[in-house]
Amino acid sequence: MKRVTAAVCLLALALAACKKEADTPATSQSSAPASTAALPAPVVDTATAPVELKEVVETTPGYVVGITYATQAAKYPGLARELKRYADDARAELIDAASGRTAKDNPSPYELSLTFDDVVDSPDLMAVSADGSSYTGGAHAAPLIARFVWLPKQNKQLTAQELVPDKAGWAAISQYVREQLHSALSQRIDADDLAPAVRAEQIETGGRMIDDGTGADPANFAMFEPVRGADGKLSALKFVFAPYEVGPYSDGTQTVEVPASVLLPHLAPAYRGLFLGGV
Template identity: 80%
Template sequence: MKRVTAVCLLALALAACKKEATPPPAADAPATPGTTLPAPVATDDGAVELKEVVETTPNYVVGITYDTQAAKYPGLARELKRFADGARAELVESANGRTAKENPSPYELSLTFNDVLDSPEMVAVSADGSSYTGGAHAAPLIARFVWLPKQNKLLKANELVPQKAGWDAISRYVREQLHSALSQRIDADDPEPAVRAEQMETGARMIDDGTGADAANFAMFEPIKAADGKLSGLKFVFAPYEVGPYSDGTQMVEVPAAVLLPHVAPEYRALFVGGV
């Protein structure tokens, strides 16, 4: 299933990031001590201000909150601000392009960034909110940013697991968990057998469409920290509509390191429990 507009904002933000020229590492750049990760690359360390945004006009209302320490990582801060600015620009354009007759209520955007993990090896920030531009309900605004401070770069799903075989395995595991959760939700309502069969068929189709063995379907993930500081696994995040109807909300599936490790790129294996 194609990702909804909210998630596409993240793709646009990351695509813009790719266009920025990044100088190659110096030939004599030392390896980072205590890890097999690639050596850091030089980047522009100019500070980025992550300032709360509150706007109220007759056409739109915007509230953006940065409840995060990401400003100490300029590259990550730029990614967060790019995502927020893009969401705001899209809302404002839509609001200014409509007429009061079409929709008398102001359009609304609410977005909050929170820290998920902040360690020397890895930083993760969540973005959760919504954008209302008319209709029955607001569109979800959901993104996840995983940053490698020592490499000054975002960690992307297709770099973490570079081979399709890896996504085949992850897809199977995630589907099993989502199918089980779907069954439990339906059974909780105790529907008639025919209704249950129809709901299971429809729900299973949405799950399978949204979890095909493609890194793009698993672009949003959060690291799960173990007691020793390494990662015990990853939590993959699916926005409403991706693997279920809007009423099911955001769905998450935790995939343990044991499932991931055989497929993780060698340079990132040391980040996980059991990695070398």
């Protein structure tokens, strides 16, 4: 009996020793942490990452593309990203249209021409214009017109809806713009010395297009340019209307300057200080 007991004790001690060895971390070189283990890639903040605004010139049998960035917008990555996105989208649409056509549709290559220019460049505000055209067949090219107004200190784009937040403000702006456009329409038609009946018809047709395109809705006034006064503050906003928005294609792009005195009562308080007479 004693021999059995002793054997059992020896077996227990042996098992305990084995368990200890198994629980003890290996100290050999092969088990040491590898100093060359791959580290996670650094996180890039896309909101602040630089954006290259590089001129694009492409000439192929199917299409021709020319995009020029005559702007200093690259210093604001958020704004530069918006400009590049607009240009890339226009280019992609042209290439897509070119890839789906045949020589029978139109033997001439499709064409895209687009230029970005600085309108205002100040520490408080930067505005960039985009003007060009895209030809994918038909009687004439489609206009490419856009405006970008950037607030560097807030690092964001200023929209018409944010600038004038209430409907009453857009009603006042709409009325002013309509008056200016109707007056310009009358002057253009009078210069053509038309017969009374033809003149009346053109006034009616043109007037209806103006009214349809200038309703009291911020979407109708999404494109605007700041106009700087002598002291650096904004003296007006120039609203931009592409062909077909407030007139036929033949009338081209039309603009109306709305003075600060008309805008001020309706501007959001945060932006009144940018304008003449604002605090």
